[in-house]
Amino acid sequence: MIQWLRSLLFIGQMYVAMLVFALLFFPWALISPAGAHAACHAYSRWVFRTLGWMTGLRTEVRGTPPTGEVMIAAKHQSFLDIMMIYNAVPRGKFIMKRELMFAPLLGQYALRIGSVPVNRGKRGAAIAKMLADVKSGKQQGGQLIIYSQGTRVAPGVKAPYKVGTFALYEQLGQPCVPVATNVGVFWPRHGILRKPGLAVVEFLPQIPPGLDRDSFMSRLETEVETASDRLMAEAGFHAHP
Structure with a gap:
């Protein structure tokens, strides 16, 4: 209590x-x-x-956060991993639902840091515009943070990695930095309780541009899930077989 x-x-x-x-x-x-x-x-x-x-919940960032133009494909378990990943890089930005543009203050800040508002089904056009804006100097480059499973996924729950991640990787032509985490063990998707311990996000080695879809998706999922399972086990959580 x-x-x-x-x-x-x-x-x-x-x-x-x-x-x-x-x-x-x-x-x-x-x-x-x-x-x-x-x-x-x-x-x-x-x-x-x-x-x-x-x-009593401490935070720790492991690995080497990128500083150049890359795509960050992260495991997403709660609001905490969003802040930890963003704070670890110099110019993080997100793909966001277009409706969030109209949220007071939040929408304006999201736009000002370079986040990309998208309509349903028109992500490709939005990314193309972002790339054109960076090239023309209208927008700074940075680190585009996406969540490969498309939503928060609780520890121990399996959810597919969406192929849209590959579409972005291919269109951007940039390295992809996978990120693993265990934050959901301490800060759950729902509820009030925050458990004491050590919440970790870990930046894994870059995946170079140019891989085909199957190679990229397999490598991304294997590396992120293996590292996340290791971090969650370190925190005392073991998924049931």
């Missing part, structure tokens, strides 16, 4: 802090994308610090 109450207090202040950081940085974010990135990085660091001392 005490841990649940500590978790509830943490979640409450986390959302209050989100509003405070968004408003404080908003003038700078409107002027420059650097301001939007600074706000998102500062907020993420605040969440990590308060998470540690309020709930």
Whole structure:
């Protein structure tokens, strides 16, 4: 019960802090994308610090986060891995549903950091525009973060890797950096409780551009799932056969 109450207090202040950081940085974010990135990085660091001392859940990034133009294909278990991956790279951005553009503050920040709004079924056109904007100098390059299974997947649950990941890999023509995690062991998809422990995201070796679909998808899934299972076992979670 005490841990649940500590978790509830943490979640409450986390959302209050989100509003405070968004408003404080908003003038700078409107002027420059650097301001939007600074706000998102500062907020993420605040969440990590308060998470540690309020709930006992610490965070750790392993491997070598990329700094150049790459696609990051990550395991997604909760909101925490989004912040940990984003904070580890200099210019992270996301593919987002177009409706989020109209969310107060959140939508504006997402656009300012270079996230790509897409309509259902028109992802290819959106990515093509992003690449053209980077080439023309209208948008900075960076690290495009995607979730290969398309949604949050709880520890121990199997979900397919979507072939759209390969379509992006092929269209971007960039290296792909797989990312594994165990954060769902401590910060679940649903509910209030945040468990003490060590939440980890691990950047794995790059997959070079140019692989065919079957080779790429097999390598990505094998590497991410193997590393994630290892991290979850390290955290004390073992999936049932």
